[in-house]
Amino acid sequence: KQEVTQIPAALSVPEGENLVLNCSFTDSAIYNLQWFRQDPGKGLTSLLLIQSSQREQTSGRLNASLDKSSGRSTLYIAASQPGDSATYLCAVGGSGNTPLVFGKGTRLSVIA
């Protein structure tokens, strides 16, 4: 059974810092991996989707990498801003009609 772990569970950084969020998964036979952002009391916003054949994806200040063989992904946030404060969730998807398996998330606070 796939298990997804995110480290750290919470992170507080001053504005402007670059930071890395980590995600690991136990079964490397994944179809894709997604990073989401969730604001308190809100739904999920998809940030980056990496297919299993890809190594990384970039969007603005965000860069996500995927090392499928080692079961790891990182989300790099450059020049963090207070507006980046949220919970970041990692989820892996299998092939076909299989549900996403989510990690518990990393709660990020960027202090102005």
Add this chain to the structure above:
Amino acid sequence: GAVVSQHPSWVICKSGTSVKIECRSLDFQATTMFWYRQFPKQSLMLMATSNEGSKATYEQGVEKDKFLINHASLTLSTLTVTSAHPEDSSFYICVNDGYTFGSGTRLTVV
């Protein structure tokens, strides 16, 4: 792109009543809909998988008679929380097989 419209976005109900949550796939036919719930400060946990025209598959520990799932068409899946109790208060969210998310429903049972 594909959109999943989820309603209501929030609901407060009394203990013992039932609440229905709807997810409609717009411009997309979803054979499968995944239903998740999220307790405060916890991650999203899969409750059940619904397939159009067949019975839903429930995850271990999820009561199928309490959480009724109907997927009568390729565009509509519903989750009904029957005889709701305060411990059912949670954030419920649907995801179709194209990995398009509904916006979620925050249920508070008082």
